[in-house]
Amino acid sequence: MNLGSRCGDHPDAVAENRRRLRAALPSDPRWLEQVHGVAVHRVIAPIDRPENPLEPCADASVTDVPGRVLAVLSADCLPVLLSDRSGRRIGAAHAGWRGLAAGVVENTVAALRSLPGEDEPLSAWLGPAIGPAAFEVGDEVREAFVDQDPMSVVCFRPASQPGKWLADLFSLARRRLARVGVTAVGGGEQCTVADRLRFYSHRRDRVTGRMASLIWIKSGA
Numbered sequence: 001m002n003l004g005s006r007c008g009d010h011p012d013a014v015a016e017n018r019r020r021l022r023a024a025l026p027s028d029p030r031w032l033e034q035v036h037g038v039a040v041h042r043v044i045a046p047i048d049r050p051e052n053p054l055e056p057c058a059d060a061s062v063t064d065v066p067g068r069v070l071a072v073l074s075a076d077c078l079p080v081l082l083s084d085r086s087g088r089r090i091g092a093a094h095a096g097w098r099g100l101a102a103g104v105v106e107n108t109v110a111a112l113r114s115l116p117g118e119d120e121p122l123s124a125w126l127g128p129a130i131g132p133a134a135f136e137v138g139d140e141v142r143e144a145f146v147d148q149d150p151m152s153v154v155c156f157r158p159a160s161q162p163g164k165w166l167a168d169l170f171s172l173a174r175r176r177l178a179r180v181g182v183t184a185v186g187g188g189e190q191c192t193v194a195d196r197l198r199f200y201s202h203r204r205d206r207v208t209g210r211m212a213s214l215i216w217i218k219s220g221a
Helices: 012-021 097-102 104-114 141-145 150-155 169-179
Strands: 038-043 058-063 068-075 076-082 090-095 122-126 136-138 156-158 164-167 184-187 210-214
Touching: 012 210, 038 104, 058 068, 058 097, 068 076, 068 090, 076 104, 076 169, 076 210, 090 097, 090 104, 090 210, 097 104, 097 141, 097 169, 104 122, 104 169, 122 156, 122 169, 136 141, 141 156, 141 164, 141 169, 150 156
Parallel strands: 038 058, 122 184
Antiparallel strands: 058 090, 068 210, 076 090, 076 122, 136 164, 156 164
């Protein structure tokens, strides 16, 4: 059930997997060309209006259009799904460490709050990602976060080798969300590396597929 079109799978197999997924959804997912950046795509077309078939180059998307499905692909990076309290504005972000350090979460929250509507509290859900027992990184990754937020040092603990650290991507994301006022955060408990039966993991397998995290506004809600 690989849904990623850029990981070496046969295009027909990916197309069939996406067709099967589409059968369970209210509309075609708005797939993105993810590049570990901070760009946010706003989905504005109604559910019955065709969009440009080209995938926007972005690592997040937001919408206030009922029935439009936002999607991010991952295989260790962190999916972050967002909604306001009334469920009328939603967002989805692909947050690997590079995007997280560069501000993809903050950009997504800002784009979400810029949509028309009342200024309501936001909540977030952290999907399956590489867990803190498996995410070994170098000094440069630790410094990318600690230089911006010295207290994020608590999200790293020494690994077995000098200059290596075990990073807690979930805690780093929670800190980023809290800094922009999002404190109602769920998820963040499922490690892609540890659960071979359920999740793809690039760190574990190197050559692997991609899974999707999806969010939409239910029509008529």
